[in-house]
Amino acid sequence: MTTHALLVDPPARAVLSDDQIRARAVHLLATILERDPETVQQAHSLRADLGMDSLSALEFLSSLSHEFDIDLEVEETYGLTTLNEVVALVTQRVRGSL
C-alpha cells in the first residue's frame, strides 16, 4: 500500500470541504481493504464491520497522515473505533494545521 493517487497539495487542503475529506478517507480505506467504496459506511466499526486489526488500522491512519500531510500522534488515535471518529479526527487536524 504505497500508491496514493489522491495526494493533496498543501494549498488545496484549504478548500477541501468536509465531504471531500470524508470521500478521500473512504476511498483510501476501500483501497487498503480492497473493497468497493460504496460498501463502506461512516458508522462502520473498523474492527467488527470492516474486519480491520490493529495493524491494518495503523496502515489506514498512516496513509491518512500522508494523504492530508498531517501529523497524527499516537496518543490521539487511542480509542478510535469507527470510521466516523477517524474522519472527525482527520478533519479537525486538517483544519487545525492550516
Added chain:
Amino acid sequence: MNVAADAPTDGEVMGLLIEETRRFLAREVDPAAIEASGRIPDRVVAAAASAGLFALTIPESHGGLGLPLRSAGTIVAELARVDRSVATMVGLHAGLGTRSLVVHGSDARRARWLPALAEGERVGAFGATEAGAGSDLQAIRTIARPEGAGLRIDGEKSYVTNGGFAGLYTLLVRTPGLGGERSFSMVCVPRETPGLSVGPEEDKLGIRASSTVTVRLDDVYVPSDHLLGAPGAGMDLAHEALGWGRVVMATGCTGTARYALDATLAHVTARRQFHRPIGDFDVARMQVSTMAATLFAMESLADRAACAAEAGGDLTGLSAAAKVFCSEGAFTICDAALQLHGAMGFLEQTGVARALRDCRITRIFEGANDVLLVHLGAGMLIARARPETPSSGHPAFDEFERRLARLVAENRAEFGVRGTQRQLLTSRLARAEVCALAARASLDRAATEPESAELAAFAVDQLTREGHRQLDALRFIQEDERAAASLSKRAYSPWASGRSA
C-alpha cells in the same frame, strides 16, 4: 483413602514422562532412517501415542495429561534433541492442532474429539496459510457459508503440517455470513468428512519426515457446532493459537540447539590438531561460549513465554520475541556446530547437517520472523506506556534498556503513527527489544540458578552489545530506505516490466 497422598505430583508426572520419552526415542527413533524414508513410520506414531505424547496438553477430564504449556515444551525439546520431524508432529498437535478446540470447542465436540486426540487415534493439524495468503492472513479465500444447520466450506489450505495423516483439521476460514463481510471463523473438520482431500507430501529442505500437504475442501459440509468460539472471532482465535504454538516451537528450537551444542562439545574436546584439542584454541572457546550463552538465553526466554502463556493474558509480543530469538538462535548454533566440526560436519554421519536443515523452517513457519519483527516494532511504537523496568543489577544492561526506551519515545514523538509503517525502524527497534527480553529472562533465571551466573552474565553482555548495534543502526534508516528503494527499483525493473498491470 488419602487421594491427595496417592496422586503423583506434577514433578513426578514430568519425571516419569521424560523417562518414558527418552525410552521412546531410544527404542523407536532413528533420525537418519526416518529422514531417509521421508515420513514418520506408523509404528513410531503408534509408539509416540503409547508413550502419551499426544496427550500432553489435552485436559485430564478428556483423557489427556493436562500438562501446563511449560511442561509440554520440555517434552517437545527432549524430542527435538533427537528428531525434529517427530518433535514437530507432537509440538504442532499440542499447539496449533488442538489448542483452539481445548479452549473454545463446544462441550459435545470436546467430549467427542479430545479423547481420540489424546490417544493419538486422531492427530491434530492446523490450516491458515493458503497459496495467496501467507503472512497476509486477511487474504484468505477459503470460505464457509451458513447453510441449514451447518456450514458449507470451499477452498484450499497449503503447507498443512501433520496434514497427511491428521484426523482433525482446525481451519481459519472466511465466514462472511457470520458477522460481516470481512469476518473470519475457526472451524474443525474431521478427516472423514466428504469433500476433504489431501494432496501429495511436499518435498522439503528439512524436517523431511514431517508431513506437509495441501488440504482441499470441495463442497464440505459440517454442522454448526464444528465452529470454535464465537462466529466471526476466527482471527482473534488464530492469533491466540499462534501465540501458544510459537512458544512450543521456541522450546523445540532449544532442543535442536542443545543437541548441536552437545555434539560440538564432544567433538572439540576429542578432535586434536596442532597437538591439542581444537576446543583449546581461543577462537573455538569463544564460539562454544557464545553457543552456550545463546542457548541459555533461548531457554530462559522460551520458559518465560511458556509461563506467561500459562498465566493468561496477551502473549502476542512475548511469544513472537521468543519464536524469533529461539529460531534464529538455533540456526546460528547449528551453523557454528557445523563449522566447528569442519568438513566432517558437512557429512551426514555427524547429524549436525540434519539439525541445521531441520531448524531452518522455524524462522519461517507460524509467522515469518521478518514480519513478526515489523509487527513487534509497530506495537512498541503505539504501546500506551513502556513499563519502567527495575534495575537488573547489571549496569551496562540497564543503560541499554534506558537507551531503548528513550529511542522508542523519541521516534514515536517524531514520526507519530507514520512511524509504524517504516519497517526498517520497527524491525530494528524490535530486534533491540528481543535482545532486551532475552537478557532480562536470562538474568532472572540466573537469580534462581546461582551456578549459571557466569553463563548468564556472558549472555547478557553479548545481548547488550547486539542490542546497541541495532539501536546504532537507527541512525542510518533514512539513507538505508533511500538506497534500498533506489537499488531495488533498478534491480526489479527487468523482472517486473513484463508483469505490470
